[in-house]
Amino acid sequence: MKMNRLRSYAVGIAAVLISAPIYASMQAQPQHLKLVSANAELTQGLNSKSSRQGQTVTAKLTANVTTAGPMELPKGTMLMGAVEQVQPGNANGSKSEISIVFNEARLKDGREIPIKATLLGAYPPAAVYTLGGVGSYLPIQPRLIPSDQSVIQDPGTLGNIAMHSAVQSDVSGTFLSKKNGIKLSQGTQLQLAIAPESSSSSSASGS
Numbered sequence: 001m002k003m004n005r006l007r008s009y010a011v012g013i014a015a016v017l018i019s020a021p022i023y024a025s026m027q028a029q030p031q032h033l034k035l036v037s038a039n040a041e042l043t044q045g046l047n048s049k050s051s052r053q054g055q056t057v058t059a060k061l062t063a064n065v066t067t068a069g070p071m072e073l074p075k076g077t078m079l080m081g082a083v084e085q086v087q088p089g090n091a092n093g094s095k096s097e098i099s100i101v102f103n104e105a106r107l108k109d110g111r112e113i114p115i116k117a118t119l120l121g122a123y124p125p126a127a128v129y130t131l132g133g134v135g136s137y138l139p140i141q142p143r144l145i146p147s148d149q150s151v152i153q154d155p156g157t158l159g160n161i162a163m164h165s166a167v168q169s170d171v172s173g174t175f176l177s178k179k180n181g182i183k184l185s186q187g188t189q190l191q192l193a194i195a196p197e198s199s200s201s202s203s204a205s206g207s
Helices: 002-028 200-205
Strands: 034-042 056-061 079-086 096-106 112-124 150-158 161-166 173-177 188-194
Touching: 034 112, 056 096, 079 112, 096 188, 112 150, 112 161, 112 173, 150 173
Parallel strands: none
Antiparallel strands: 034 056, 034 188, 056 079, 079 096, 096 112, 096 173, 112 188, 150 161, 161 173
């Protein structure tokens, strides 16, 4: 009986010792990213049939953004990124998919700032709207975006294309379609949650 108690005690101690590094690692991760909303537009089109993994993707801010840092990202700042994954789909009904990631803001003065960016929504180019002025049809997002935010945008807003995203994901967002592939036009409007990465603080101090 005593041996069983000692064995249980030893197993319990081992479990604590094993889990301690894991817990410490979790604690070391940032618990609350300070993300702010931003509007941008794609500067080139994307097509699931011709895009390739690693292909450069860029978008341009359509309004000034002040991060929670604070750090100023003026209108016209380029968001630099790439295609993370692409699946073209086919006539047999397999879905098309494009995942993209924006990880850098490039200012007009040439400075490059690492960022965390997550899509909050995607909409047709403003040029297709003739009433209300450019961008007036976009939904109003709160300035501060929760660090656990996730988005499921169903088909309809972008035709047959859906969009999924989550702040906790490594990619900025994933576009999906069950038919006709994915075609995003130049000028496609994007709403994003943006935060400077911790390594960007040194870059910002040089401004």
